[in-house]
Amino acid sequence: MDALWMVSPLLLVPLLLWTSSTFTFYFKKFFYVAWMMFLALLAIPMSVVKSGGRDIENMRIIRFLVRHVKYLLGLQIEVSGQEHLQLQGPYVIISNHQSSLDVLGMMEILPDRCTTIAKKELIYAGTVGLICWLGGIVFINRKKTSDAKNVMCDAAKTMLEDQIRLWVFPEGTRNQQGDLLPFKKGAFHLAVQAQVPIIPVVFSSYNSFYHRKEKQFNSGTIRLKILPKIETKGMSSDDVSSLADKSYQVGTSS
Numbered sequence: 001m002d003a004l005w006m007v008s009p010l011l012l013v014p015l016l017l018w019t020s021s022t023f024t025f026y027f028k029k030f031f032y033v034a035w036m037m038f039l040a041l042l043a044i045p046m047s048v049v050k051s052g053g054r055d056i057e058n059m060r061i062i063r064f065l066v067r068h069v070k071y072l073l074g075l076q077i078e079v080s081g082q083e084h085l086q087l088q089g090p091y092v093i094i095s096n097h098q099s100s101l102d103v104l105g106m107m108e109i110l111p112d113r114c115t116t117i118a119k120k121e122l123i124y125a126g127t128v129g130l131i132c133w134l135g136g137i138v139f140i141n142r143k144k145t146s147d148a149k150n151v152m153c154d155a156a157k158t159m160l161e162d163q164i165r166l167w168v169f170p171e172g173t174r175n176q177q178g179d180l181l182p183f184k185k186g187a188f189h190l191a192v193q194a195q196v197p198i199i200p201v202v203f204s205s206y207n208s209f210y211h212r213k214e215k216q217f218n219s220g221t222i223r224l225k226i227l228p229k230i231e232t233k234g235m236s237s238d239d240v241s242s243l244a245d246k247s248y249q250v251g252t253s254s
């Protein structure tokens with residue numbers, strides 16, 4: 001009987017851990033990274049067999065493999081305005097950026113022949129880095145604006161030559177404050193240089209289920225709103241600032 005009194009509190013420890021929201025936060029975060037690394041490990045040989053190397057068509061494999069992950073994390077994704085993505089040819093998608101969880105929403109609506117611009121550090125993220133490279137993700141060095149600009153100028157040409165769509169996070173970094181950081185200009189130069197439309201996508205705030213600082217990661221719903229295109233035909237580099245301002249207004253009012 002004495003032994004039972006001693007063991008019972010010990011048995012409570014894992015139970016308390018399991019129900020603690022901090023434990024759930026770390027568990028889900030760890031699981032998310034580990035599972036994405038595992039999925040990337042599957043996607044690498046599939047991509048090499050399908051395309052023989054770096055090819056935007058590999059994004060189809062990534063999209064297919066990632067779509068179930070939301071269920072494993074207790075998340076639902078609701079999409080509105082899907083019709084705005086039904087455009088022929090290249091375009092630039094811009095969206096707000098809260099967390100690495102944005103990848104789930106991105107893969108929910110990612111059109112064919114669409115890849116993204118990412119910080120170059122991502123390429124070192126193990127299997128995830130390698131599959132990003134195989135998926136044609138365009139890596140930029142944010143610390144060297146001139147390098148980043150050159151890469152994006154080349155991307156504008158490739159978009160037209162290879163009929164590619166690009167997803168850019170114009171805030172340039174993650175932001176969980178529920179507002180929009182000032183927009184960087186790269187996405188707008190890109191769209192103007194390629195003379196292609198911009199399609200804004202707004203992710204709803206994750207604050208109702210996910211808080212990095214407070215270590216909370218509950219079940220919840222991500223709402224993705226795809227907005228009508230913003231034309232850039234006939235615009236020049238002189239119009240980039242006003243285009244960025246207009247896109248920012250559209251984003252904040254949606």
Ligand SMILES: CCCCCCCCCCCCCCC(=O)SCCNC(=O)CCNC(=O)[C@H](O)C(C)(C)COP(=O)(O)OP(=O)(O)OC[C@H]1O[C@@H](n2cnc3c(N)ncnc32)[C@H](O)[C@@H]1OP(=O)(O)O
Pocket residue numbers: 036037039040043062065066097103116117118119122128131132140141142145148149150152153168169170171172173183184185186187189190240
């Ligand atoms: C199976 C499992 C698989 C799992 C794999 C899942 C794969 C999914 C991966 C998802 C990855 C998501 C990654 C997201 C990120 O990494 S976000 C961070 C990286 N992205 C960005 O930073 C994009 C936004 N940033 C920009 O566009 C910037 O403008 C940048 C080009 C980087 C330059 O930075 P900076 O100097 O800080 O910005 P400014 O905007 O102030 O620009 C300075 C001046 O340069 C002019 N400029 C900018 N770009 C251009 C250009 N392309 N051409 C000409 N000129 C340009 C700009 O106008 C400024 O000059 P002025 O002040 O206007 O005179």
Ligand SMILES: CCCCCCCC/C=C\CCCCCCCC(=O)OC[C@@H](O)COP(=O)(O)O
Pocket residue numbers: 032033036037097099100101103119122124125126128172173174
């Ligand atoms: C060698 C092992 C290294 C392990 C690293 C794990 C990498 C993460 C793995 C899986 C996560 C799922 C896909 C992640 C892709 C999302 C990338 C992302 O969101 O990058 C943040 C970037 O936009 C802005 O960066 P900052 O906010 O400026 O900082």
